[in-house]
Amino acid sequence: MANQNKSQQAILNKLNIEALNPMQEEAFLSISSIDNTVLLSPTGTGKTLAFLLPTINNLSAKCENVQLLILVPSRELAIQIEQVVREMGSGFKVNAVYGGRPFSKDKIELAHAPAILIGTPGRVADHLRRETFLVEDIKTLVLDEFDKSLEIGFEKEMSAILASLPNIKKRILTSATQDMEIPRFVGLENEIVIDYLDTKTSNLVVKKVISPEKNKLQTLVDLLHSIGNKPGIVFCNFKDTIQYVSDFLLENNIPHGCFYGGMEQIDRERALIKFRNGTHQIIIATDLAARGLDIPELNFIIHYQLPLKAEEFTHRNGRTARMNAQGTAYVLQWENEYLPEFITSTQIEKLGGKTSKIKSEWSTLFISGGRKDKISKADIAGLFFKQGNLQRNELGVIELKQDCAFVAVPKVKLETIIANTNNTRLKKKKVRVHEV
DSSP states (O other), rough: OOOHHHHHHHHHHTTTTOOOOHHHHHHHHHHHOOOEEEEEOOTTTTTHHHHHHHHTTTTOTTOOOOOOOEESHHHHHHHHHHHHHHHHSSSOOOEEOOOOOHHHHHHHHHHHHOSSEOOOHHHHHHHHTOSSEEEEEEEEEETHHHHHHHTTTTTHHHHHHHOOOOTOOEEEEEEEEEEEOGGGGGGGOEOOOOOOOOGSTTTTTEEEEEESSSOOOHHHHHHHHHOOOOEEEOOOOSHHHHHHHHHHHHHHTTTEEEOOOOOOOHHHHHHHHHTTSSSSSSSEOOOOGGSSSOOOSSSSEEEEEEEHHHHHHHHHHTSOOOTTOEEEEEEEEETOOOTTTTOOOBBBOOSOOOOOOOOSSSSEEEEEGGGGGGGOOOOOOHHHTTTSSGGGGGGOOOEEEEOOEEEEGGGGGGHHHHHHHHHHHHHHHTEOOOOO
């Protein structure tokens, strides 16, 4: 037990986490000792770590097959969990599989089976049909954001997957909402339910902003200038809306990213990378970004288009005021627009006072080398300190992927950095460096 505690503390140290929060502690105890656990907790409260710590603790280093299967509703969540596992430094191989990338790439990575496999139900079901990996040693199953997987129509695939797993001993379901019926195919029996949903928005302030115009575009720009240079999400209901909101923000010199389901996967990933590293302080998104994404702590969210359901309102708001932080949700309402009953705020934010320019001091660079080239974050930092002539406080967030990397650098030094680092050697590989 002492070794396990030491190992867990080492993982927390690596993640720069001082201690588990109460939800994570309770989840750790339940998952470690009970076969079936349902974990209900708001987005951003640390559910990923809550189920990873006890499940990884249960893996065997001697087994050469997949032991832990994690099913998720979106590509972004699969990538996020894979990144967390890598950052934990557990010593166990992990891979994520999902639609939108070549199946052949999956096969190459799965040729040497990971202990932990993360994937969307459609892609995992496809792998099972083709028998790409063995299932006999899969003893633990995590259904992360399970309600979302059901909502977007993955029930058939999940049912087929569970029917293909003969030796499941432990099941963990997570959700950020309580209103879900768990189908029989999941096989839950005598489950423990850990419910932290009532801790959701204690530090959240909801304010209405009245727009004199139906399209609300100028009101949105005025609000953004009033808020200032802080990270936040502007929520829209439709991707077409995102396009014309984006065009208007560009006309008003407000840098931002976009995120919605119809984008190419690579564009979605890069939008999130640039949001995380501060290249963009604002991202315009559909409800796809309302939960399950690895994005930084937000100061605010804006409902540019009013959500259609109370659940969507709750999940959007859950992106800010997470844990002990403060946050504000702004509801943009045309003066003649009907306000749904579930939006009850009477606090009205008046615009027209002090305004701030919205700008970014960072740019994002792409590097054509990653983990498979034995490149580390320290190697990348060394390149930018030595070749790029950056000071330590001038190097931003580094995100290291399997075959590439992304680095935030000062916008004012962008061209000089590219000139000094492009086509240079990093470890043994000659890398290309260019702006994203």
